Amino acid sequence: MCLGIPGKIIRLYDLDGTAMANVDFGGVQQEVCVAAVPGVQLGQYVIVHAGFALNMLSEEEAQETMRLLKEIAEFNQAEEKGESAI
Amino acid sequence: MTEHTYPNLQGPVCPLPLQPGPQIVIGHGSGGGMTHDLIVNVFQKYLGNAILNAGNDSARLNGGLAAPPGFQLVISTDAHVVFPLFFPGGDIGRLSVCGTVNDVAMLGAEPRYLTASFILEEGFSIGELESVLASMREACAEAGVSIIAADTKVTEKGKSDKLFISTTGIGWAPNDRAVSGNQAQPGDAVLISGPLGNHGIAVLQARGNLGFQSDVQSDTAPLNHLTQGLCAAFPDVHVLRDPTRGGLATTLVEIAAQSGVTIQLDEKEIPIDTPVRSACDLLGLDPLYLANEGKVIVILPEETAEAALQYMRGQKYGEVARRIGTVVSRSSGQLLLRTALGTTRILDMLAGEMLPRIC
Amino acid sequence: MSLSSSELFRSAELTRLLAGEIRQAVTRPWNIMEICGGQTHAILQYGLDQLLPPEITLIHGPGCPVCVTSLEAIENALQIAHLPEVIFTSFGDMLRVPGAKANLFSARAEGADVRVVYSPLDAVKLARENPQKQVVFFAIGFETTVPSIAASVLHAERNQITNFSILPANVLVPPAMHAILQSPDNRVNAFLAAGHVCAVMGYWEYEAIAARYRAPIVVTGFEPVDLLRGILMTVRQLESGRFVVENAYSRAVTREGNLAAQEMIKQVFEPVDRQWRGIGIIPLSGLGLRPRYADFNALQRFPLTRQSPMESPLCIAGQVLRGNATPHDCPAFGRECTPASPLGAPMVSSEGACSAYYRYQRVKA
Numbered sequence: 001m002c003l004g005i006p007g008k009i010i011r012l013y014d015l016d017g018t019a020m021a022n023v024d025f026g027g028v029q030q031e032v033c034v035a036a037v038p039g040v041q042l043g044q045y046v047i048v049h050a051g052f053a054l055n056m057l058s059e060e061e062a063q064e065t066m067r068l069l070k071e072i073a074e075f076n077q078a079e080e081k082g083e084s085a086i
Numbered sequence: 087m088t089e090h091t092y093p094n095l096q097g098p099v100c101p102l103p104l105q106p107g108p109q110i111v112i113g114h115g116s117g118g119g120m121t122h123d124l125i126v127n128v129f130q131k132y133l134g135n136a137i138l139n140a141g142n143d144s145a146r147l148n149g150g151l152a153a154p155p156g157f158q159l160v161i162s163t164d165a166h167v168v169f170p171l172f173f174p175g176g177d178i179g180r181l182s183v184c185g186t187v188n189d190v191a192m193l194g195a196e197p198r199y200l201t202a203s204f205i206l207e208e209g210f211s212i213g214e215l216e217s218v219l220a221s222m223r224e225a226c227a228e229a230g231v232s233i234i235a236a237d238t239k240v241t242e243k244g245k246s247d248k249l250f251i252s253t254t255g256i257g258w259a260p261n262d263r264a265v266s267g268n269q270a271q272p273g274d275a276v277l278i279s280g281p282l283g284n285h286g287i288a289v290l291q292a293r294g295n296l297g298f299q300s301d302v303q304s305d306t307a308p309l310n311h312l313t314q315g316l317c318a319a320f321p322d323v324h325v326l327r328d329p330t331r332g333g334l335a336t337t338l339v340e341i342a343a344q345s346g347v348t349i350q351l352d353e354k355e356i357p358i359d360t361p362v363r364s365a366c367d368l369l370g371l372d373p374l375y376l377a378n379e380g381k382v383i384v385i386l387p388e389e390t391a392e393a394a395l396q397y398m399r400g401q402k403y404g405e406v407a408r409r410i411g412t413v414v415s416r417s418s419g420q421l422l423l424r425t426a427l428g429t430t431r432i433l434d435m436l437a438g439e440m441l442p443r444i445c
Numbered sequence: 446m447s448l449s450s451s452e453l454f455r456s457a458e459l460t461r462l463l464a465g466e467i468r469q470a471v472t473r474p475w476n477i478m479e480i481c482g483g484q485t486h487a488i489l490q491y492g493l494d495q496l497l498p499p500e501i502t503l504i505h506g507p508g509c510p511v512c513v514t515s516l517e518a519i520e521n522a523l524q525i526a527h528l529p530e531v532i533f534t535s536f537g538d539m540l541r542v543p544g545a546k547a548n549l550f551s552a553r554a555e556g557a558d559v560r561v562v563y564s565p566l567d568a569v570k571l572a573r574e575n576p577q578k579q580v581v582f583f584a585i586g587f588e589t590t591v592p593s594i595a596a597s598v599l600h601a602e603r604n605q606i607t608n609f610s611i612l613p614a615n616v617l618v619p620p621a622m623h624a625i626l627q628s629p630d631n632r633v634n635a636f637l638a639a640g641h642v643c644a645v646m647g648y649w650e651y652e653a654i655a656a657r658y659r660a661p662i663v664v665t666g667f668e669p670v671d672l673l674r675g676i677l678m679t680v681r682q683l684e685s686g687r688f689v690v691e692n693a694y695s696r697a698v699t700r701e702g703n704l705a706a707q708e709m710i711k712q713v714f715e716p717v718d719r720q721w722r723g724i725g726i727i728p729l730s731g732l733g734l735r736p737r738y739a740d741f742n743a744l745q746r747f748p749l750t751r752q753s754p755m756e757s758p759l760c761i762a763g764q765v766l767r768g769n770a771t772p773h774d775c776p777a778f779g780r781e782c783t784p785a786s787p788l789g790a791p792m793v794s795s796e797g798a799c800s801a802y803y804r805y806q807r808v809k810a
Contacts, residue, residue: 002445002481002482002483002484002508002587002589002639002640002641002642002667003370003443003444003445003483004483004589004641004644004667005364005367005368005451006451016600016603016604017600017603017604018566018596018599018600018603025364025365025367025368026360026361026363026364027300027301027302027359027360027361027364028298028299028300028302028361028364028365028368029298029299029300030297030298030299030368031297033564033566033593033596035596035599035705035709036592036596036645036703036705036706036709037703037705038705047641047644047697048368049444049589049590049593049641050444050536050563050564050565050586050590050593051297051563051564051565051566051567051593052564052566052592052593052596054589054592054641054644054645054697054703054706055644055645055697055698055702055703055706057696057697058695058696058697059696061695061696062696064695065674065695065696066453069459069462069463069670069674072462072463072466073458073459073462076462076465076466295560295561295562295563295567296563297563297564297567298563367451369563425490425491425492426455426457427457427460427461427491427492427493427496427669428457428461429491429492429493429495429496430492430495431489431490431492431804432804433804434784434803434804438541438784438785441537441538441540441541441561442536442537442561442563443536443537443538444510444536444537444538444586444590445481445482445483445486445508445509445510445511445538
């Protein structure tokens with residue numbers, strides 16, 4: 001139920017009343033229904049499952065997640081060097 | 087060829103020569119005038135050579151088929167039923183020639199002659215047949231082989247699927263060349279000549295029902311020059327095999343079982359082009375199980391692995407050769423994959439057809 | 446947007462780091478269930494369970510719609526597929542799932558026109574291109590897949606494509622969680638919630654479940670880093686006695702979810718009771734077509750005989766799906782039941798628990 005991968009919107013169009021997009025996934029393109037992400041813009045990223053965009057991907061949240069993980073990494077390194085916990 | 091304007095009389099009972107049309111009809115398979123015309127004007131036009139054009143039902147080769155002193159005969163046969171017939175980077179014609187050339191080459195032999203038999207479906211386009219034959223001619227020229235015997239039959243519409251090709255390949259290998267699937271030894275290195283999965287993805291894309299586009303091309307290619315050069319330069323090559331149906335994983339499982347060894351692959355080292363990986367991510371396919379038609383697995387002693395890689399990288403079709411694993415031990419036959427995360431899992435043969443998944 | 450790329454979230458370094466954090470955090474045994482075939486697949490493909498301390502047991506729940514689609518639905522699918530005017534379309538996963546005797550693959554071999562589609566909209570396209578045929582789509586899947594199916598019904602209605610219908614078999618996650626946690630022999634302490642189900646539905650529905658059963662629920666993604674982060678957050682809750690819903694997949698999931706997608710679902714579908722293979726009927730755990738769209742129901746469009754199909758007596762899929770047995774506990778596992786000749790659905794789908802165990806973990810058997 002869950003195979004969904006991020007792709008980039010490279011073209012938006014209408015197919016008989018249904019909102020569609022051409023989405024690029026690292027060199028592979030697919031026609032994807034974007035009816036569930038109204039207002040999506042060219043260049044934005046969406047999660048695609050079975051030819052359907054489930055949701056938009058948030059750049060800020062992705063960066064925040066990475067930042068949190070980096071924090072863990074730095075904290076770990078500090079611990080290994082014997083520094084006291086913050 | 088005289089032009090007639092007879093009504094469209096077809097079938098095995100009518101002896102009258104018909105106006106040639108763009109499609110195969112049942113009469114083409116009757117063995118009579120229409121068949122003769124098809125052979126002379128279509129098949130021989132593309133595949134013709136002195137032997138084939140002699141017009142006999144079988145081939146007599148000057149000097150015979152016997153291997154020269156110090157060599158033994160290697161023979162292989164295969165049928166090709168690929169759908170669709172044409173895909174990015176190749177077609178059934180190129181596939182059939184290269185597939186059989188490679189089968190012979192994988193035993194360390196030099197392929198010399200092919201036979202080809204064609205089953206045509208009533209209604210199949212002669213224009214498409216000509217494209218396929220042109221492709222075969224090109225592949226034969228590249229591989230340095232010739233088709234010395236051929237046959238064609240026609241089935242009623244619906245009793246076959248456009249075009250099936252069956253090929254047999256004949257070649258010679260030196261007597262002392264012991265390249266075979268059961269020769270892998272613990273300690274050997276496992277090499278691959280290039281990236282995996284391209285043919286599988288190109289064919290899936292051409293089928294059109296999975297709705298994706300990419301620039302991925304089939305890698306269909308004749309590998310005999312590469313393998314011949316490799317075996318001559320490195321006489322201690324143990325195994326050569328092309329990872330066709332079932333992909334790298336299935337092929338290595340077979341070799342591991344034949345040789346009675348455990349092979350361990352290093353996932354980080356397995357080359358896969360980015361669009362192939364993306365297509366696999368998108369459809370839920372595993373690139374290790376996709377077909378390849380222009381790649382060779384080479385298993386040889388550790389000591390010569392680096393030199394062999396350098397050699398391959400200087401040859402056509404081996405430019406991005408990589409070492410992907412090691413034969414680690416004797417066993418009843420097992421294939422392991424060490425993932426990029428350092429964990430290990432067992433790789434099995436492909437069970438049935440690999441289907442795109444939504445989970 | 447390189448940060449959204451899968452590569453970063455497959456980082457070996459970050460994965461190892463998180464595994465270390467989990468090892469440090471854990472002091473007691475815990476059972477964590479994921480109800481998502483995609484997560485099961487990823488865990489086993491990357492061997493993530495090998496990175497976890499022995500105290501953590503990952504239980505692979507009924508998260509593969511292929512595995513939980515009822516035998517009756519499959520028998521109906523086979524009946525419909527054999528009708529001469531029908532082109533039967535389905536996701537690839539379903540083709541090898543065994544009914545009582547046959548599956549869609551063997552039906553195709555017997556002459557039924559069965560075709561794999563990647564998207565439900567492709568089935569509508571087929572209907573448009575084949576006006577003299579009836580195109581039926583096998584509507585399986587969890588909430589992740591439902592919006593695309595709703596969209597295909599709406600598209601067909603909008604364009605008067607009347608030769609298209611669906612065989613409704615979709616299922617919902619929260620009722621399954623209730624059913625598992627309510628069961629007297631429940632062993633599950635916490636859940637990883639399916640990331641893409643939550644991308645559609647949000648995670649507010651899980652708050653009541655976490656509170657009622659005192660079970661932490663962490664919305665988790667699918668790459669190794671996402672999965673281990675989800676597991677780490679779950680373990681930290683378990684160790685500290687907390688039981689709330691947290692979001693470890695925030696780049697794709699918000700608490701409310703995708704409202705436009707939910708609207709489409711609500712417009713076309715309504716909750717109905719549904720039979721889960723190996724588990725039984727879970728109330729209001731499935732989706733059926735609303736009266737306005739009843740015409741699109743293949744079960745009403747075609748004359749079908751009622752079936753009472755029987756499962757193989759050897760198959761313990763139900764217990765495996767509920768987490769009360771592992772495939773290794775099954776006497777048929779690896780013997781009568783293999784991926785090449787499956788007795789039950791969890792051996793068919795590549796992330797059914799049994800198939801996953803067979804392919805990835807046989808060394809422990």
